[in-house]
Amino acid sequence: MAAVDQDGNVLDILIQSRHNAKAAKRFFGKLMRKQARAPRVLVADKFASYVVAHKDLMPSVEHRRSK
Template sequence: MKCKHRGYGDTFFIDEVFVRINGKQHYLWRAVDQDGKAVNVYLQAKRDRAAAKRFFKRLMRAHGREPRK
């Protein structure tokens, strides 16, 4: 039985993970809510702080309201 998604929590965590794809290192940014559900994922070949900030701003716009934390 599949449960309905009721939305994400009011606390987000941003996580940066280094992964290897075809022998090349990539950077995976994940936004996770307090329940451990992945809100959004962003993969990039180069580590770019400005791109990560843009990712977070896009996440905020898509979420509709600002998280508590």
């Protein structure tokens, strides 16, 4: 998993063998603590775990799914 801002700068990377909801929540939580705020828009691929993490941690953030 990688987080990139609108300018293409890499904010954080998490490498692990599973892309489950627990891992996604940990990654998004760590990223939000590091940035000290939630993003305006979340653009993620179509892993279902990102939907779960988004709804739990950032329900007010717009979520766009992309290939």
